[in-house]
Amino acid sequence: MSTTTPVDFGADDLVLSTELANSLADRWRLDDDRLGEICRYALLPPGKLLRPMLLVESAVAVGGTRYGVLPAAVGAESGHTASLVHDDIIDQDELRRGRPAVHVRYGVDDAIVTGDALLFDLFAGLAGCRYRGVAEARIVDALAEVARCGVELCRGQMLEAELTRDRCFDAARYRRMVHLKTAALFRGACVSGALLAGGSAEEVAALRRYADELGIAYQIQDDLLGYLSVPAVTGKPQASDARNGRITMPLILAGQAGGPAARRAIERQLCGGGDAAARHARLRRIVAGSGALDEARDLVREAVGRAGSALAVLPPGASRTRLRRVAELLLDRDR
């Protein structure tokens, strides 16, 4: 499959996407105050709704109902959006989903507060499942998991900043960062979905492994996009890595392949001042000439394979199939 538009992970299930979007719109009304207005702007129109979709499918895959966990799924999107709003401030990214980022549109101060509000709403979503028949013990299981994943997410964001400061070409530290940062919200979604639905310990562990591998695959694929596609595809500026001096997997692999000279060349582009787009273009040439793109694609393919294998212990069914498909769709995201 070849495509020039972003893969719509939710396309398998338009009913769920619609239900989620409606719940988000209900949560923050047009006639709310300024906080409501900004939360709506951040959440709607919705993105891929990947994390709520993971939560729902994980729950249903282990015997739960979509109805029971929907508030938590809405919360998962709020939590994800909170991290985007704060990330965009930190990375000084000015575009998100093809529109001005929240801090560009409403200012940094209100963007900080909006992110905080969306984090609180993540937890309101968990509590809301009690009115849909989910036992309180399961909600507390999910609460503990989501809170832990949230702290891991923050740990990962800080580690990412450290790797950037250190100009670190260490693939192992990068993987640890991704495990903490990118995979955390996937874990939070999949594991809390399974816990809310009363999945067995084995099923919960399987979905945790799946989420970890999905996180690795997703992040490396995301790194790759900057070296392959045009901004129209991602809806965000492409030169972000060059501007932020961030060493991503394609650069690590290019640095490993080309030795000290290549690493120095990469560092020069990352550290240099001046036009970020021009520096990014030079980074693209270095990466393209190094074989790193194929290598990175292989890493994605392997992680997707492991993600699929992890699902084997779940009962067969439409949800398990969808979860596998979410991982496999990542492989088509770069063309």
Add this chain to the structure above:
Amino acid sequence: MSTTTPVDFGADDLVLSTELANSLADRWRLDDDRLGEICRYALLPPGKLLRPMLLVESAVAVGGTRYGVLPAAVGAESGHTASLVHDDIIDQDELRRGRPAVHVRYGVDDAIVTGDALLFDLFAGLAGCRYRGVAEARIVDALAEVARCGVELCRGQMLEAELTRDRCFDAARYRRMVHLKTAALFRGACVSGALLAGGSAEEVAALRRYADELGIAYQIQDDLLGYLSVPAVTGKPQASDARNGRITMPLILAGQAGGPAARRAIERQLCGGGDAAARHARLRRIVAGSGALDEARDLVREAVGRAGSALAVLPPGASRTRLRRVAELLLDRDR
């Protein structure tokens, strides 16, 4: 009672203060990573520990145990500290508890992430109560309350920014802002403590009223400090209102007393550029000459009285006495 040092609200209970400080130190170890280091810096040495103290005393007042709710109390301090860390970025306050604010010491980016991590840890604390014998249904009750109060806090912060932009001398809007912003974390602490301890609906409602009145009293007293005391007392810079153009209760009252001319004079100092300390000194003179200080003190005294009355439905005992004393101590905070 007259004092030149800040009132230590926790002094009634040194055992509890020590237990809380030890728990905070255990949570974030010295040999942790950078996130751990920054969280420790933000949390320790501890401040007044007012919110965890409120949570514990509220729980014990309605029949719970300190042991049962201690993790939630630790979480209450994390949540409060999170809001301080983000607030100091927004207000560009450079000092906190007499030391450089987190964003000054570690940079804005890491300060944003640290605040997020502390917010997640607030919720981890609620989940932790299950291992101390608190029933899961009560934890979910508290979860819903804390998440709601968190969103209200954010709503209040945004309303405060709006009032500042509008140069608003409206006491009713100011009270609504305080109800949302300052009282939210008091409500979160008192009400979640009572819920975790299985308090009756009447007891929970009483502690909610108490927290609301405590919030009003606390905020007006805090506003007053800027017009009375020296920075050594508060550990934060005094000219913050002048620098941020913020209209607080003493200014609203001075504006009401002095009519349009006084309001214009106040606005000139708030909007003007140049030395914030000099503008603050002029604001002090306007406030001092207007009778607003006495009027604001009366408002504090009235709110403290209502806070005490709200406690009447609770069973008598040491915790109820301490809660009343916390409110009354506010009256001594300005001399």
